[in-house]
Amino acid sequence: MFEAITDEEQRGQVGIGTLIVFIAMVLVAAIAAGVLINTAGFLQTQAEATGEESTSQVSDRLQVVSQSGIVDSGGDQINVTDIDFVVAKAPGAGSIDLNQTSVELIGENGQETFQLDELGSENVSIFTSPNADTVVLTDSSDRAEISVDLGQVSYGNLSTGDRLSVTFTTASGATTTSEIRVPTTLTQDQTSVRL
Template identity: 90%
Template sequence: MFETILDEEERGQVGIGTLIVFIAMVLVAAIAAGVLINTAGFLQTQAEATGEESTSQVSDRLQVVSQSGIVNSSGDQINVTDIDFVVAKAPGAGSIDLNQTSVELIGANGQETFQLDEIGSENVEIFTSPDQDTVVLTDSSDRAEVSVDLDDQVTYGNLSTGDRLSVTFTTASGATTTTEIRVPTTLTKDQTSVRL
């Protein structure tokens, strides 16, 4: 059953062949492991970047604290001509630059989209920040007032009694916040503002 190798030279040749095959297998395994480690590192980096972008799209959004309208009357017409929003960072959001935030209005007068920096920095004011030159919400206690003149700054048009308007704020990261505006069915000439 077992053969004894009597020739010592044959025994050494068998050992060298096995050693060469073993070294070749180790080299192939090392190269394959290197490729797998590089691929895993690349996939991990890509997954982290995708996760951060996804988190930003969900969490870096605005929260509408309150909304009101300026009531103007001319003749028999009583309309809401300006809309004022008080906005804050949503819980868990990073810093939000309001100049890079877009607004979309959808209602009976059609649809209009514009950037907040297009309506002018004098109409976007962070009133909890000592630095009035900035329009970036950095702290959870920051509040900003955004005033939109529906006739002068945007061409959407005034809102009449009973009108509805959907307003969507989209931050630079792509996170959206939608709020509904409903003008009361009765407005009087004595009113200067109305809660929407």
């Protein structure tokens, strides 16, 4: 069954051949393992980045605390000419730079999109922060007032009964939509109205 090798020269050659095949297999396995480790590392990095971006896109959004309008009774019609929003960070959101936030207005007068930094620093301010120069919401207790002059953004005034959809989109892509409906009756004595 087993053949005994009596020639010493043949025994050494068989051992060297086996050693060469073994070393070749180890090298191939090492190269394959290196490729797998590099691929796994790349996939892990990509998955972490995707997860962070997805989380930001969902959680880094604004929350509208209140909204009101400035009533102008000049002339023969009573209109809402400005809309004031008080906003805060949504729960779980990171820091939100209001200068990098866009606003989209969709209503009976059409559609208008603009960046908050286009309104000017006097129309976007954080009133709970001691540093009035910044427009970044960093703390959950921060509140910012955003005043939108509808004439300045080329949308037009709102009349009684008008509806308006306002969407805030932060730099990470998270959106918040607020629906506005002007009351059907406005009086000349009113200077502002809750929307």
